[in-house]
Amino acid sequence: MAFSFRRASALGLIAASTLAIAGCMTETTYRPATGSGFSREGFSERQIEANRFMVSFSGNTVTSRDTVERYLLFRAAELTTQQGYDYFVMADRDTDKKQRTYATPSFGSGYGFGYGGWGPRWRYYGRGFGWRSWDPFWGDPFFDRDIDINTVEKYEATAEVVMGKGPKPAGNVRAFDARSVMANIGPTVVLPK
Numbered sequence: 001m002a003f004s005f006r007r008a009s010a011l012g013l014i015a016a017s018t019l020a021i022a023g024c025m026t027e028t029t030y031r032p033a034t035g036s037g038f039s040r041e042g043f044s045e046r047q048i049e050a051n052r053f054m055v056s057f058s059g060n061t062v063t064s065r066d067t068v069e070r071y072l073l074f075r076a077a078e079l080t081t082q083q084g085y086d087y088f089v090m091a092d093r094d095t096d097k098k099q100r101t102y103a104t105p106s107f108g109s110g111y112g113f114g115y116g117g118w119g120p121r122w123r124y125y126g127r128g129f130g131w132r133s134w135d136p137f138w139g140d141p142f143f144d145r146d147i148d149i150n151t152v153e154k155y156e157a158t159a160e161v162v163m164g165k166g167p168k169p170a171g172n173v174r175a176f177d178a179r180s181v182m183a184n185i186g187p188t189v190v191l192p193k
Contacts, residue, residue: 027063029192030071038100038154043075048160052091053079056158065155069095072157074189077181085163089175093159101151 033042033056041063045055057072080088168175 025060025062027067027190028059028071030074030189031192033058038098040156043071045075045079051083051085051163053161053163054158055079055161056156058156059154061152061154063155065095065097068155068157070185070188072159073176073181074185076159076161077176077178077185080161080163080178081182083163084165085178086165087168087175087177088161088163089169089172091160091162091174093157095155095157097153097155099151099153101149 028041031042033040033044035041040058041060043055043057045053047053053076055072055076057068057075059068059071076088076090080086168177
């Protein structure tokens with residue numbers, strides 16, 4: 001009896017901590033990039049020429065495409081003013097959606113007492129049935145398999161920007177006044193605490 005109480009307590013603790021972590025998941029804030037590969041989040045830039053940069057912003061799995069593209073535009077404007085320029089032209093721009101699929105089996109295993117001796121026994125979570133047990137004498141562990149399959153997606157926006165001094169070129173829809181962009185988008189940018 002005490003063994004099952006401890007197991008139930010452990011499972012309850014795991015479930016509570018998982019919900020707490022999931023509840024804390026928020027959009028990526030505007031900050032320099034951290035991580036690598038699929039877990040990379042934040043902005044980065046690479047200088048190509050004196051006035052040309054490749055700028056990118058990667059969000060996490062709860063950051064919307066709109067936020068990622070807005071933060072990219074804000075970073076391009078901020079970088080333009082930091083380099084001493086007044087406007088920038090987006091020579092090239094792209095937003096990629098990356099997906100990753102995870103398959104998580106909900107099986108537990110162990111040894112239990114049954115029919116006068118110790119033998120193999122598995123506990124598994126059957127969708128709609130809750131936790132169930134299997135042993136060699138009852139049922140098939142693979143008949144009611146429960147595998148959780150989760151697909152997560154995230155966005156990364158990149159742009160090649162060319163910076164210039166003076167007023168932005170009239171008639172070029174890819175040209176942005178850096179200070180105007182910062183003034184208009186700045187209030188929507190969430191900085192780390």
